């Protein structure tokens with residue numbers, strides 16, 4: 001069984017939020033996608049499935065080359081599309097993490113999947129390989145929106161995949177995305193209804209972002225309609241209202257029943273994690289590392305016996321303090337104020353006066369989550385404490 005917080009601990013509890021900073025995690029990136037979606041700016045490749053076996057061997061080598069560390073509490077296999085990789089190979093990756101670091105009893109192993117890859121059979125395969133939380137990229141149940149987003153599945157396929165996965169996985173997450181110009185209020189409502197009725201115990205609802213350098217951003221620059229900020233704010237409100245009927249919001253965009261995603265919680269608590277694979281970012285001993293982002297270079301570098309690190313950032317003590325605040329403010333539980341938080345409160349009393357942030361038992365909590373980014377912009381400008 002998956003280790004989940006005892007029922008008395010809610011996903012948005014401050015104790016859990018802080019405790020998560022002590023958990024040890026690993027992130028593993030799988031870059032392969034059947035087709036690249038026009039809005040996506042993650043480290044992904046299309047039509048390179050011939051390289052899957054070599055890539056997984058490279059991942060296993062990269063893991064074995066990494067420095068020793070503690071036993072892992074959480075693993076997140078993200079993408080790209082991890083469900084483009086056969087269960088047996090996912091099992092090999094998990095085995096190599098276990099050999100290198102060890103996995104705690106009840107380790108949470110999350111894996112992202114696309115609905116078109118998920119059947120009862122593939123679900124059983126991933127479960128047997130060690131995955132115990134499947135995170136399905138549904139985005140919408142409306143076929144008009146799915147087509148506009150360039151997705152490869154239909155709403156009906158997503159429902160079938162969820163049903164198949166639910167019979168196998170004790171933890172099932174669904175990712176949704178709102179604000180595409182083809183989406184209407186009614187279609188977003190139907191998507192929320194379907195997500196709730198599907199019985200997922202974790203739902204992430206993200207606003208569609210136009211990322212620079214993507215086909216979507218080029219289309220918008222050429223005159224295609226862009227997501228509208230006000231509409232997206234309304235859709236966030238609607239999601240918060242509807243999803244809170246059955247789930248608890250524990251971050252601006254994330255909702256869970258009794259078991260929030262451990263890897264998410266650990267990263268928002270500025271926890272440490274090792275990271276493997278194309279473009280993967282890690283965080284250890286106050287240093288943030290990033291891996292090479294070109295697939296052939298990544299594979300060749302690892303095959304030549306070298307670690308595929310492209311660069312690292314060593315933040316000053318104050319940078320890390322600001323980072324702690326920025327990450328923590330996204331959580332419903334907020335963050336221990338600390339030096340940077342106190343400075344933010346002194347410099348911006350208007351946030352408290354306007355009821356945007358509150359002080360609760362030494363913590364700062366954003367009580368108007370839609371304004372989190374506005375608060376975070378000011379955090380970035382907080383000057384070092386004298």
Ligand SMILES: C[S@@+](CC[C@H](N)C(=O)[O-])C[C@H]1O[C@@H](n2cnc3c(N)ncnc32)[C@H](O)[C@@H]1O
Nearest residue numbers: 039040042079080081112137175206207208209
């Ligand atoms: C990078 S994808 C990887 C998982 C899987 N391939 C998928 O498409 O769902 C993870 C999630 O990121 C979110 N995402 C990706 N690009 C986004 C964008 N431009 N704006 C908002 N959310 C985005 C989607 O909700 C998606 O489910």
Ligand code: SF4
Nearest residue numbers: 033036037040079080
């Ligand atoms: S959104 Fe998911 S499926 Fe689409 S390109 Fe990005 S990682 Fe691949």
